[in-house]
Amino acid sequence: MTAEQPPIAPWYKQFWPWFMIGLLGASVSFSLVYLALSIHYFDGTVAEDYYKEGLAINEQIAKQEQARTLGLSAALNADPATGDLVVDLTGESRPERLTLKLIFPTESERDRRLTLEHVRAGRYVTMLETPLRHRWYLHLEPGDGSEPAWRLTGEARFPAQAEIVLAPGD
Missing domain, CATH: 2.60.40.10 (Immunoglobulins)
Structure with missing residues:
Protein backbone atom coordinates (compact mmCIF):
# COMPACT_ATOMS: atom_id res chain seq x y z
CA MET A 1 0.00 0.00 0.00
CA THR A 2 1.74 3.05 -1.17
CA ALA A 3 0.40 6.46 -0.46
CA GLU A 4 0.00 8.57 -3.52
CA GLN A 5 1.90 11.81 -3.42
CA PRO A 6 0.15 14.88 -4.72
CA PRO A 7 1.52 16.05 -8.06
CA ILE A 8 4.08 18.87 -7.91
CA ALA A 9 3.10 21.95 -9.87
CA PRO A 10 5.54 23.21 -12.52
CA TRP A 11 8.03 25.92 -11.45
CA TYR A 12 6.15 28.75 -13.17
CA LYS A 13 3.14 28.07 -10.97
CA GLN A 14 5.21 28.30 -7.78
CA PHE A 15 5.44 31.46 -5.60
CA TRP A 16 9.16 31.54 -4.72
CA PRO A 17 10.70 31.63 -8.22
CA TRP A 18 8.51 34.62 -9.13
CA PHE A 19 9.35 36.33 -5.84
CA MET A 20 13.09 35.99 -6.53
CA ILE A 21 12.69 37.16 -10.14
CA GLY A 22 10.66 40.15 -8.88
CA LEU A 23 13.40 41.17 -6.41
CA LEU A 24 16.07 41.00 -9.12
CA GLY A 25 13.88 42.91 -11.59
CA ALA A 26 13.10 45.63 -9.03
CA SER A 27 16.77 46.11 -8.14
CA VAL A 28 17.76 46.40 -11.82
CA SER A 29 14.88 48.83 -12.49
CA PHE A 30 15.78 51.08 -9.55
CA SER A 31 19.46 51.03 -10.54
CA LEU A 32 18.63 52.13 -14.09
CA VAL A 33 16.32 54.89 -12.84
CA TYR A 34 18.98 56.25 -10.46
CA LEU A 35 21.62 56.04 -13.19
CA ALA A 36 19.40 58.03 -15.58
CA LEU A 37 18.64 60.64 -12.89
CA SER A 38 22.29 61.05 -11.93
CA ILE A 39 23.27 61.57 -15.58
CA HIS A 40 20.43 64.00 -16.27
CA TYR A 41 20.87 66.10 -13.12
CA PHE A 42 24.69 66.17 -13.01
CA ASP A 43 25.56 69.37 -11.14
CA GLY A 44 29.17 69.72 -12.20
CA THR A 45 30.21 71.26 -8.88
CA VAL A 46 33.49 69.34 -8.65
CA ALA A 47 36.25 71.36 -10.25
CA GLU A 48 38.48 69.65 -12.79
CA ASP A 49 41.63 71.29 -11.48
CA TYR A 50 40.92 71.36 -7.77
CA TYR A 51 44.60 71.69 -6.86
CA LYS A 52 44.99 75.03 -8.65
CA GLU A 53 41.71 76.24 -7.17
CA GLY A 54 42.99 75.26 -3.74
CA LEU A 55 46.12 77.35 -4.30
CA ALA A 56 43.97 80.28 -5.42
CA ILE A 57 42.36 80.42 -1.97
Whole structure:
Protein backbone atom coordinates (compact mmCIF):
# COMPACT_ATOMS: atom_id res chain seq x y z
CA MET A 1 0.00 0.00 0.00
CA THR A 2 1.74 3.05 -1.17
CA ALA A 3 0.40 6.46 -0.46
CA GLU A 4 0.00 8.57 -3.52
CA GLN A 5 1.90 11.81 -3.42
CA PRO A 6 0.15 14.88 -4.72
CA PRO A 7 1.52 16.05 -8.06
CA ILE A 8 4.08 18.87 -7.91
CA ALA A 9 3.10 21.95 -9.87
CA PRO A 10 5.54 23.21 -12.52
CA TRP A 11 8.03 25.92 -11.45
CA TYR A 12 6.15 28.75 -13.17
CA LYS A 13 3.14 28.07 -10.97
CA GLN A 14 5.21 28.30 -7.78
CA PHE A 15 5.44 31.46 -5.60
CA TRP A 16 9.16 31.54 -4.72
CA PRO A 17 10.70 31.63 -8.22
CA TRP A 18 8.51 34.62 -9.13
CA PHE A 19 9.35 36.33 -5.84
CA MET A 20 13.09 35.99 -6.53
CA ILE A 21 12.69 37.16 -10.14
CA GLY A 22 10.66 40.15 -8.88
CA LEU A 23 13.40 41.17 -6.41
CA LEU A 24 16.07 41.00 -9.12
CA GLY A 25 13.88 42.91 -11.59
CA ALA A 26 13.10 45.63 -9.03
CA SER A 27 16.77 46.11 -8.14
CA VAL A 28 17.76 46.40 -11.82
CA SER A 29 14.88 48.83 -12.49
CA PHE A 30 15.78 51.08 -9.55
CA SER A 31 19.46 51.03 -10.54
CA LEU A 32 18.63 52.13 -14.09
CA VAL A 33 16.32 54.89 -12.84
CA TYR A 34 18.98 56.25 -10.46
CA LEU A 35 21.62 56.04 -13.19
CA ALA A 36 19.40 58.03 -15.58
CA LEU A 37 18.64 60.64 -12.89
CA SER A 38 22.29 61.05 -11.93
CA ILE A 39 23.27 61.57 -15.58
CA HIS A 40 20.43 64.00 -16.27
CA TYR A 41 20.87 66.10 -13.12
CA PHE A 42 24.69 66.17 -13.01
CA ASP A 43 25.56 69.37 -11.14
CA GLY A 44 29.17 69.72 -12.20
CA THR A 45 30.21 71.26 -8.88
CA VAL A 46 33.49 69.34 -8.65
CA ALA A 47 36.25 71.36 -10.25
CA GLU A 48 38.48 69.65 -12.79
CA ASP A 49 41.63 71.29 -11.48
CA TYR A 50 40.92 71.36 -7.77
CA TYR A 51 44.60 71.69 -6.86
CA LYS A 52 44.99 75.03 -8.65
CA GLU A 53 41.71 76.24 -7.17
CA GLY A 54 42.99 75.26 -3.74
CA LEU A 55 46.12 77.35 -4.30
CA ALA A 56 43.97 80.28 -5.42
CA ILE A 57 42.36 80.42 -1.97
CA ASN A 58 45.37 82.38 -0.67
CA GLU A 59 44.82 84.97 -3.42
CA GLN A 60 41.15 85.30 -2.45
CA ILE A 61 42.09 85.78 1.20
CA ALA A 62 44.59 88.50 0.19
CA LYS A 63 41.87 90.31 -1.80
CA GLN A 64 39.52 90.21 1.15
CA GLU A 65 42.25 91.47 3.49
CA GLN A 66 42.92 94.35 1.08
CA ALA A 67 39.20 95.26 1.17
CA ARG A 68 39.31 95.17 4.96
CA THR A 69 42.43 97.40 4.96
CA LEU A 70 40.67 99.92 2.70
CA GLY A 71 37.63 99.88 4.99
CA LEU A 72 35.31 98.79 2.19
CA SER A 73 31.74 97.67 2.51
CA ALA A 74 28.76 97.86 0.18
CA ALA A 75 24.98 97.87 0.32
CA LEU A 76 23.13 96.32 -2.62
CA ASN A 77 19.52 97.17 -3.39
CA ALA A 78 17.61 95.27 -6.08
CA ASP A 79 14.33 96.64 -7.44
CA PRO A 80 12.32 93.67 -8.79
CA ALA A 81 9.87 95.96 -10.61
CA THR A 82 12.39 97.93 -12.70
CA GLY A 83 15.34 95.51 -12.69
CA ASP A 84 17.71 98.15 -11.27
CA LEU A 85 20.65 97.05 -9.13
CA VAL A 86 22.16 99.83 -7.03
CA VAL A 87 25.36 99.41 -5.02
CA ASP A 88 26.47 102.01 -2.48
CA LEU A 89 30.20 101.53 -1.81
CA THR A 90 31.85 103.00 1.28
CA GLY A 91 35.56 103.10 1.97
CA GLU A 92 38.76 104.39 0.41
CA SER A 93 38.33 103.00 -3.12
CA ARG A 94 36.21 104.54 -5.91
CA PRO A 95 36.84 102.74 -9.23
CA GLU A 96 34.92 103.82 -12.35
CA ARG A 97 33.30 100.40 -12.70
CA LEU A 98 32.48 97.49 -10.45
CA THR A 99 31.99 93.85 -11.40
CA LEU A 100 29.27 91.95 -9.57
CA LYS A 101 29.47 88.18 -9.93
CA LEU A 102 26.22 86.39 -9.19
CA ILE A 103 27.03 82.75 -8.44
CA PHE A 104 24.22 80.22 -8.30
CA PRO A 105 25.03 77.57 -5.67
CA THR A 106 24.21 74.45 -7.68
CA GLU A 107 24.14 75.24 -11.41
CA SER A 108 27.20 76.95 -12.87
CA GLU A 109 25.44 77.73 -16.16
CA ARG A 110 23.16 80.16 -14.29
CA ASP A 111 26.10 82.26 -13.03
CA ARG A 112 26.09 85.89 -14.18
CA ARG A 113 28.61 88.71 -14.37
CA LEU A 114 27.33 92.30 -14.26
CA THR A 115 29.18 95.57 -14.78
CA LEU A 116 28.05 98.47 -12.62
CA GLU A 117 28.78 102.05 -13.72
CA HIS A 118 29.77 104.81 -11.30
CA VAL A 119 26.99 107.42 -11.06
CA ARG A 120 28.03 109.65 -8.15
CA ALA A 121 29.97 109.50 -4.89
CA GLY A 122 30.09 105.79 -4.14
CA ARG A 123 26.90 104.84 -6.05
CA TYR A 124 27.01 102.28 -8.87
CA VAL A 125 24.07 101.19 -11.04
CA THR A 126 23.18 98.52 -13.59
CA MET A 127 19.98 97.02 -14.99
CA LEU A 128 18.88 93.40 -15.24
CA GLU A 129 16.92 91.99 -18.18
CA THR A 130 15.16 89.44 -15.99
CA PRO A 131 14.50 89.68 -12.26
CA LEU A 132 16.58 87.52 -9.95
CA ARG A 133 15.01 84.68 -8.05
CA HIS A 134 16.34 82.17 -5.52
CA ARG A 135 19.58 82.21 -3.51
CA TRP A 136 22.86 83.59 -4.89
CA TYR A 137 26.43 84.14 -3.71
CA LEU A 138 27.71 87.63 -4.52
CA HIS A 139 31.26 88.79 -5.29
CA LEU A 140 31.89 92.50 -5.80
CA GLU A 141 35.24 93.57 -7.29
CA PRO A 142 36.67 96.62 -9.07
CA GLY A 143 36.00 96.25 -12.80
CA ASP A 144 38.85 98.14 -14.44
CA GLY A 145 39.94 95.18 -16.57
CA SER A 146 43.03 94.17 -14.61
CA GLU A 147 43.30 91.61 -11.83
CA PRO A 148 41.00 92.86 -9.02
CA ALA A 149 42.83 94.22 -5.98
CA TRP A 150 39.99 93.59 -3.52
CA ARG A 151 36.76 91.63 -3.14
CA LEU A 152 33.58 91.98 -1.09
CA THR A 153 31.35 88.95 -0.63
CA GLY A 154 27.80 88.29 0.43
CA GLU A 155 24.79 86.05 0.03
CA ALA A 156 21.27 87.01 -0.97
CA ARG A 157 17.86 85.53 -1.61
CA PHE A 158 15.92 87.32 -4.34
CA PRO A 159 13.53 89.04 -4.59
CA ALA A 160 14.97 90.94 -1.65
CA GLN A 161 13.03 93.65 0.15
CA ALA A 162 15.88 94.85 2.35
CA GLU A 163 19.35 95.95 1.35
CA ILE A 164 22.03 93.27 1.09
CA VAL A 165 25.32 93.94 2.86
CA LEU A 166 28.56 92.97 1.12
CA ALA A 167 31.65 92.87 3.30
CA PRO A 168 35.18 91.46 3.22
CA GLY A 169 34.94 87.69 3.69
CA ASP A 170 36.00 85.99 6.86
